[in-house]
Amino acid sequence: MTQISYRVPMRQLLTFQLEGLADELVELQSLDDAIHWTAIHPPDSYVMLGRGSNSLIRFPRDGLRVVRLTPNSIPIHREGNLVQLPAGGTMKKMQDVLIEMGLSGLEFGAGVPASVGGMVAMNFGCWGECMADRVTRIQLVQGGKVEWVPASDAHFGYRASRFHTTQEMVVSVELRLTPSDPLDIRQQVQGAIQRRLASQPLRAKTFGSIFKNPSGYFAAQLIEQAGLKGQRWGDIEVSGQHANFLVNHGVATYQETMAVIDHVRAVVKDVHGVELEMEVKQL
Ligand SMILES: Cc1cc2nc3c(=O)[nH]c(=O)nc-3n(C[C@H](O)[C@H](O)[C@H](O)COP(=O)(O)OP(=O)(O)OC[C@H]3O[C@@H](n4cnc5c(N)ncnc54)[C@H](O)[C@@H]3O)c2cc1C
Structure with a gap:
């Protein structure tokens, strides 16, 4: 059932921990919650957030309402090398699940405090890999209707997708991954975390890259x-x-x-x- 909390500090919602209070935090706990919520609330009446690791919220403002999906809002489902992950799922939890399943391909995201939905919306990427390389289709909810769209319709680009302009809610994502030894995957995950720790303030209050890399520059x-x-x-x-x-x-x-x-x-x-x-x- 949809859970609503009031006067929630943004420190709890954004990894950069901005000052200020959200008047309402709406947590959608199932696909039905997302369908019912979007049927009666237009997207411009709330701010859609994942784990807030790439976001600043304009503040102060009246009636700030933040919506996010809880990590278990959609069940994880596997069919061969295809796996469906919930948009609210955290990278940390998803890495554990994928190690257990023996599915490799998402290790490049290890250590980042992001959600699957945010990673798809942003087309998260690093070290020459990005979400668009793995995503096969995306389950969306808008205006109380649910549909699957193929990745080819997502308009993925450099840290971009159609979801920023259409204001559709990503509720789950299907990825094509590669079967691999769980021990190897765990090692890859740990390697990725070490690599990040060596080059980024991973444990600090931060939101990741401020700016995109301009063509030809870092x-x-x-x-x-x-x-x-x-x-x-x-x-x-x-x-x-x-x-x-x-x-x-x-x-x-x-x-x-x-x-x-x-x-x-x-x-x-x-x-x-x-x-x-x-x-x-x-x-
Ligand atoms: C230490 C650190 C390292 C990072 N390293 C990288 C990196 O290597 N590469 C990289 O690309 N990024 C990196 N980031 C940035 C960030 O983690 C990514 O952009 C990530 O994809 C954001 O996920 P999120 O769930 O936190 O999204 P949020 O910040 O919550 O949201 C980001 C955008 O996605 C939208 N959104 C979120 N969820 C949904 C949804 N379910 N449906 C529709 N829209 C949605 C939001 O409205 C917003 O526009 C890093 C961040 C940190 C803090």
Whole structure:
């Protein structure tokens, strides 16, 4: 049954832990909940969130209502090398499930505090791999109707999909994975986590890359060469470990965070003449 909580701190909803309260947090616990919810609530009446690891919520604002799917809202289902995962499922839990099933292919996401739905909407990727390589079809809910669409209709691009513009709710995802020895998969998962720990502030309050890599450049390199790596304004720091990450060391408001992002963008434009495009979503 749909669960609604009131006055929920955004610290609990966003990995960057912005200050502020969501008036309502709506947690959809089943496919039926998603169908009923979307039948009576237009998408512009709420903010759709996964695990909030790529999102900032515009704040302050009146009547902020956040909707997310609980991890077990849709059952996991396997047929051969195809597996259906719930959009609300966390990467951590999904890695455990896939290791147990002996299915390889999603290890590149290991260690990231994301949900499957958010990873599909963002076409999450790294190290030359992305979700679009694995997704075969997507189950959507919109206006109280449910349908499966093939991956070829998802308009996947660089950190992009149709779901940002259509405001459809991704409820589950079918992936084609490769059978493999669970011990090997576990090793791959641990290797991926180590690789991330070595290069990203994985344990800090952060939201992942601030900017997309402009064609022919790495955003982190541009920011570092502009002298901004490790700089701090109040509690917000351009990570000294990875210059395309912001870290919240204490209290950060939406306005303060956007001021830092705008500053970084302006300095990079000044120094390199390159326009950076935000990867993090402002919801
Ligand atoms: C330490 C760290 C490392 C990271 N490394 C990477 C990386 O290597 N590569 C990479 O691509 N990203 C990376 N990220 C960013 C982030 O994890 C990804 O963008 C991820 O896909 C976001 O998932 P989420 O569930 O947290 O989405 P959220 O931040 O909750 O949402 C992101 C967007 O997806 C939409 N959305 C979420 N769920 C749904 C749904 N069910 N239906 C429709 N729309 C939905 C939201 O409305 C929003 O627009 C990293 C983040 C952190 C904190």
